[in-house]
Amino acid sequence: MILAVVLALCVGAFLLLPAGRALFEDTRDKLSDPRPVTPARTSASAEVPGHPAKNTTDGLRNRYWGVPAAGASVTYTFGKPFRLVDLLxxxxxxxxxxxxxxxGRALRIDVEVTTEDGERHDKQLTLSDKPGPQPFPTGISDVKTVRLVLRSATGLTRGRHLALAEVEFFQRS
Incomplete structure (x- = not known):
């Protein structure tokens, strides 16, 4: 009987290990003070003149990356892997x-995060159509690249383009 209980505990611990590890990492994320991370390189699938993708990481919220239509993407590559705690x-x-x-503004952004070992995590963010920063918790370890694809544009009328002012990345301290 004792052997059966010990065996059941071992099997339960083995099966719950990933969930326990995720809970542990999430707790560490919440207890730490997030620090900003700057990408080493920024590249985009499209840009309108005068509004390059690098404007999204310049720290100024009055300059933006402009694209002609939804479906454009921007990729951020980081110098060393880190735990992405929040995206602003x-x-x-x-x-x-x-x-x-x-x-114009994007109402939805598809996020593709690639880790150091090549694993990809996909998220779909729904943005409010309001000015100001919007936080999104992530909790992904060993991040090397983040790709954002702008979707569901609003306010995109003749003579306007789709704009994204700033993207900020935060790691656990």
Missing amino acids: ITNGASKDPEVYATE
């Missing part, structure tokens, strides 16, 4: 409400 996205042309509505 400032949608539109600016955090200023008057400037925000002057260009």
